[in-house]
Amino acid sequence: MTAKDIKDILEKLKSGNISTDDAMMHLRDLPFKDLGFAKIDNHRELRTGVPEVIYCAGKTIDQAVQIFQYINERGSTILGTRASIEQFEAVKKICPQAIYNSAARAIIVEKQKIENTKSYIAVITAGSADIPVAEEAAITAEIFGNKVERIFDVGVAGIHRLFAHMDLIRGAKVVVAVAGMEGALPSVLGGLIDKPIIAVPTSVGYGANFQGLSALLTMLNTCAPGVAVVNIDNGFGAGYMASSINRL
Amino acid sequence: MTAKDIKDILEKLKSGNISTDDAMMHLRDLPFKDLGFAKIDNHRELRTGVPEVIYCAGKTIDQAVQIFQYINERGSTILGTRASIEQFEAVKKICPQAIYNSAARAIIVEKQKIENTKSYIAVITAGSADIPVAEEAAITAEIFGNKVERIFDVGVAGIHRLFAHMDLIRGAKVVVAVAGMEGALPSVLGGLIDKPIIAVPTSVGYGANFQGLSALLTMLNTCAPGVAVVNIDNGFGAGYMASSINRL
Amino acid sequence: MTAKDIKDILEKLKSGNISTDDAMMHLRDLPFKDLGFAKIDNHRELRTGVPEVIYCAGKTIDQAVQIFQYINERGSTILGTRASIEQFEAVKKICPQAIYNSAARAIIVEKQKIENTKSYIAVITAGSADIPVAEEAAITAEIFGNKVERIFDVGVAGIHRLFAHMDLIRGAKVVVAVAGMEGALPSVLGGLIDKPIIAVPTSVGYGANFQGLSALLTMLNTCAPGVAVVNIDNGFGAGYMASSINRL
């Protein structure tokens, strides 16, 4: 709600078009639906122009179904991240349009197709084990209306594989670089291209990788400029951030 | 060097316009100047369209002077980050144009003014102790040709201070949010605006802040979308990243 | 005080050397029942005016049943925290009055209803995944005789949801704020209200959340005054602390 919105309400109040109570309601009752265990932003799509996103991990099947049902009825496109196949199957019963992307563990209910950007986001992984996180990023970017190019398994330990795709990578408006283990991919990329890079550490690895801490620290400490980092395994966050840059 | 560049060289070689040795030289001799203790990219400005940046911390005064002198003679704009006043004074002797921004601890030698963007970057701090890091971000963005708006000391523990500046913040194309202690500023911002936010944790605080770890983890774990994080106290990195987004 | 000491006191009482009151006084000072694997405070309810609390996690079903049975026979109200459904079912057989709150994973045997306070405790969560911890806090507060208002899923990434409940929150005598991920809720609350806030970090989240460490550090480092923190996921501790403040 912007200053202009507030002024509009006040003007209407002054001119007698609305009552004091109505003004109060507009100023105080912010726009969300209360399901008891969750509050859903009714107007977020309006406000931010984006589909609804449901983080499914840790929700019971019943809770997931209730939230999908409510939003589905309002007609929004829905992206359910970290969803189990069981959650999907229950959601599908009340929302037959739902599809499941098993690599990204995502439920997608696409109502209206957002027109794609001309420019594209490159989603790159260091190893093949980083693909699930990269897929979550790619699908998120796509559902938010971005063209995406996937370039997988081009980690720095075999750097010629990366170089072979440099033209495609350089053509992107923004790059999502996903890597576990030592997580050096964004550092090398950062020296080769001058586009913003969203780095995603993954928990892929073992031992002193400490569930992704190793890749996280590498990426934060990169001496290549133009790199910013999201949480370990946070494909959704990277995809959303890349979209918000690509769609500027 | 792109595939097209390589092809050009090869065509010239085939057509006899250049010798094998010349082709070799082009393909192998990459563009940097070797000062012994440091290798300077001669062609980076050309390649990436940006001023030269020198990370001054840990360099002796002699080393700093040598590098400034070399680059200064080539005519590039220079940004020296984490520079001591002693380094500045020595640099100033051989480069009188140099100025020092003490808040940001930066040496600036501006040769050609880059034309400013119309859109602007908002640089925001939670507290007044975060200002040095924010200034480094702001100055970096400015020297790279961006318009910057500074909004300082608007942390979430007095959230009305933040709300009073929402119009200015919402007008930015990209936001740099700088915070120490609990580092919650980007989370709150992320729920209020839909522009990309570069979050910078600072080492401001004490006790279980652990030199910025607290703010870093907060920012990585934000549930607000559209936030990506740089290293603790890394104002330069945030300013550069914001610039690379703002200038897209 | 050994068994022999107790005998001595009783002998003295019998022989008229001390009064009944003296003997009472002596006997109240050493009050526990030894079940071998556990020592139960017989007189704690007397001493502190509170129901008995049993931390059920890590106890075998047999151990849990034995402790419930012993306390139940003495007539105390019992709160079993972190109880499994299997523990509950076994306890119910010997104590049919027992009920199970599955959200809070709590067994409750309410013998005498403590009269409720007029003032109330607000229990607030940032997300819906924080509800189990919040429910443990709420139920603990209720069984200790407090009125509780629940306000769930009002985290700072959608801060208008929080503002919509500010009147209810401001009316509380003490606030329990439960949050995982970046855990910024208590910081924002601390700047909006001037009542004591008990902050509960939860292990909700992933990646660099490190099982709740992120939210814990955020809450400890808050620059908002009037906030104190309990252990990660420690709903019981928060509810008890809030009760001890609300009932002052």
Add this chain to the structure above:
Amino acid sequence: MTAKDIKDILEKLKSGNISTDDAMMHLRDLPFKDLGFAKIDNHRELRTGVPEVIYCAGKTIDQAVQIFQYINERGSTILGTRASIEQFEAVKKICPQAIYNSAARAIIVEKQKIENTKSYIAVITAGSADIPVAEEAAITAEIFGNKVERIFDVGVAGIHRLFAHMDLIRGAKVVVAVAGMEGALPSVLGGLIDKPIIAVPTSVGYGANFQGLSALLTMLNTCAPGVAVVNIDNGFGAGYMASSINRL
């Protein structure tokens, strides 16, 4: 600003007592003074009924003086925490009423004496090295209008010293327990009294104490109920929290 405040403004607007712009100003222009590097809440004292607090660490002497001067002219009582003797001496020149508590490293400018509570806060330390943090808590509580009892050097490794003061401790309405090294004092206290305990870990100790981490973890993991924790060395936070409970 409560719902009632908003309603009042709206009523005045409707009845024509104020203009739309005035209403806007009231609703939008939140109450703070902008010094450039810091924003001071003009109305906080009004709003929360408390003196102004200035965290002096990391501020230059000039900045400290400017903030003290501004607030001093408005007539508020001021507490400057983590203040150096140099900061104090500069402040004293423009504010002769200022006094310095060297144990607590605090500058105090007391304008109007807040009437003391009848109930008191007990501030307890485990060792003599914990006294500076305890003094910061005690002075904070006193300036916010609380009666304070200090009980120092009664750590659990000589538990008879603690027991000798139990009557004084039991008489308090709320207890602040300050301890470094193993930090076990709040655990023992929590089993002996049924008043709320604010536990303050200190960085006192060496080796595997890790700058207070040891005491912090001990306090968070206490199995005694009725204990909540503030940041390492955060005497101010503990004193403020205790005050907010004691003055309920």
Add this chain to the structure above:
Amino acid sequence: MTAKDIKDILEKLKSGNISTDDAMMHLRDLPFKDLGFAKIDNHRELRTGVPEVIYCAGKTIDQAVQIFQYINERGSTILGTRASIEQFEAVKKICPQAIYNSAARAIIVEKQKIENTKSYIAVITAGSADIPVAEEAAITAEIFGNKVERIFDVGVAGIHRLFAHMDLIRGAKVVVAVAGMEGALPSVLGGLIDKPIIAVPTSVGYGANFQGLSALLTMLNTCAPGVAVVNIDNGFGAGYMASSINRL
């Protein structure tokens, strides 16, 4: 093998009582049996006067059986620690004398009873969940020929329970104090008794307990003298250490 042993061998060699090869064999072939995957000290019992101990965790059932069989045939008393019930059942088939202590997860094959010490070791736990670790300590001490007194569930959050057993505790020659969560028991004990205390942190607890790190740090940082610490959950190590002190 002591210097005296070596001298004996050399004397025998010089006097012709043994050959050079025999001397070589004595000096080089150290006393162990090679099972391929494990090397068993044949002479340890002789050398140190103690039963054989087998750490069973991580060994296959076959490996466990082979080692028990070999040692059993040599006639040593055997203590198998961290043994599963499956390992026990397989061992029992080839060694019917074996018994299983399920609380301590230990297999015991007692061949010759070591005469018990007159003095005793007190094994104390803070909570009932610490009993498995304490039982491992107690059984270890017993099989090594020590009298043991068990005092369980007397943690510092209900310190009167501890005081009720002070006579029994003070009578011990050495004390093993086992505690999880905040692990404050050894600190309090250290101030009350002047016997050596072996402190055992356990992984009992949750949240910021970090699998026993909290109790470990507490114990290492105790300001009570006369306390030394073994690894988290290391009941065997504590029992062995206590035995080596008690049997001095």
Add this chain to the structure above:
Amino acid sequence: MTAKDIKDILEKLKSGNISTDDAMMHLRDLPFKDLGFAKIDNHRELRTGVPEVIYCAGKTIDQAVQIFQYINERGSTILGTRASIEQFEAVKKICPQAIYNSAARAIIVEKQKIENTKSYIAVITAGSADIPVAEEAAITAEIFGNKVERIFDVGVAGIHRLFAHMDLIRGAKVVVAVAGMEGALPSVLGGLIDKPIIAVPTSVGYGANFQGLSALLTMLNTCAPGVAVVNIDNGFGAGYMASSINRL
């Protein structure tokens, strides 16, 4: 691809032996096969003279089979590390020559036997629980054409067992020392021999071992010279490194 290779291509181009496009292809199309989810280096064996290695952990059975099939058809020897028995069984169907080493969890498809080195690598473990990691190292070294001597269960807590094998250890050209728990084996070895030692910390242990961190830190901090460390449990890395030294 070396400078000489590039020159050869350029010479051929200049002399007209190959076309510009061919030269481009050679210079740009780097040698790997794209399976979509993984990129396999076709020419690595050629380039580095080593068998193909597949890290099987985290790959689906289908992915594992596809990669084995592709490489198998090209005729390379294959080493699959961290392979499950299920992966092996599926691979065996399409590649009957495959064998499974269950101790090392490795799938081996040996096409052409590499001639063994005369010098040997000694692979040593501290305990019997370290054997799986040691076996991975040993098998890796063997498949890369090295003679290996295994010496297991000779940890420093029974140092005579180590001394009994010193002749065999001293004869090695390079030593792999594998240890969990306190990880002291490489330190002792480093003082006894002057050959390079590759130290491998394992996650064997419990409590403050923190999944191998303890052994890792011990090995990194050794004051014995001639020791370098690989990741926790990284038997493959140690075997490969030892091979690259032994085959010099």
Add this chain to the structure above:
Amino acid sequence: MTAKDIKDILEKLKSGNISTDDAMMHLRDLPFKDLGFAKIDNHRELRTGVPEVIYCAGKTIDQAVQIFQYINERGSTILGTRASIEQFEAVKKICPQAIYNSAARAIIVEKQKIENTKSYIAVITAGSADIPVAEEAAITAEIFGNKVERIFDVGVAGIHRLFAHMDLIRGAKVVVAVAGMEGALPSVLGGLIDKPIIAVPTSVGYGANFQGLSALLTMLNTCAPGVAVVNIDNGFGAGYMASSINRL
């Protein structure tokens, strides 16, 4: 026990209600002198038969002098640990008998010589940089009446140096083993002797030693039995613990 309790006892004694012995007994239980900033146990020497120990770090020179003066007048032997040379010089003025051990940073005021034990404590260091901590342990043990043998610089990276002293080490009743860096000395000792070993990690080292964490973890994870650990650099704690064992 409050002042009132003491008065009651005295009244009873005066009126003949209790005997002198009874009064004595009551009065011995609560024995400390309150200096305001510190509480000194008047009767500890009586109670535990040991000299007074003052931890001097973090105390002002005035505080140190006051405490020394008070205890000195009562005639106890005093050990001041972690004392600066400045503290010593001030103490010496009011207590000319005081001497300073600069290696151990200890002030010693020896009033009555405790008769030495026949058995001795061996204090061993891995390196020469560990000597200050070892000296603190040795001096502590000596002032508490123990014979001490020092064996320095015999770390495991040159294990023959250790073996040359095995007879002297084996003759000790208890061993204090002091080591920094990888801290492996106690592990090796634990396999060679069957006496209790007190392990002291030191902060000697650099890099991944993390101020002693490396040695601490090594010692806690030792697979040698008969080892217990004190805090990093805690020479006093080790000397006291060794004394309490040696004097049994």
Add this chain to the structure above:
Amino acid sequence: MTAKDIKDILEKLKSGNISTDDAMMHLRDLPFKDLGFAKIDNHRELRTGVPEVIYCAGKTIDQAVQIFQYINERGSTILGTRASIEQFEAVKKICPQAIYNSAARAIIVEKQKIENTKSYIAVITAGSADIPVAEEAAITAEIFGNKVERIFDVGVAGIHRLFAHMDLIRGAKVVVAVAGMEGALPSVLGGLIDKPIIAVPTSVGYGANFQGLSALLTMLNTCAPGVAVVNIDNGFGAGYMASSINRL
């Protein structure tokens, strides 16, 4: 001392060539010189063919001088690492041949020049701030008789600088790769060359670099084979390890 040495002594004893006491002396008296605070291996040079190395950090000037003097008189080449200029100046007085390498902070006393290897070690740094650690490695390798090639400031954020030196790097027999910040250099190198790489993390960087932890974890987690790691900033260790490989 090998088995053959022992046999020789025993044969001499049997044949009467030496006495029992002489044999004892040979077998027991290991070869070191005891300076009280340090034990120097007299025979190490003989035994291992290497110069003496003195770790000077933490040694007093007197201790450093004494050790240099003793070894100097025996005629060994000496390398003093982590030496201050003050230590050097004192050593120079008693040993005029000593020289100081200020970049590496090393004192060198070269008695007999070891003949250089034909093969060389490449010592590479990512940044110019890593040079001191690299110099320590290079000088160590040189004094141990190795030819060294230095290649500085070729980090992965400007990867063309690295590629320009690939011929020189590929020609090395073993590579030392030194890097701070994100530490990705060894990963990239490991994919480009098939020689053993010794990776040295440095503490160069700031923020989430945590004094070198970031680079350390990166290097341990590299997916490039043929990389092993030494402690943070441990140039000496890397140089020694590289020498022990290069001289095989």
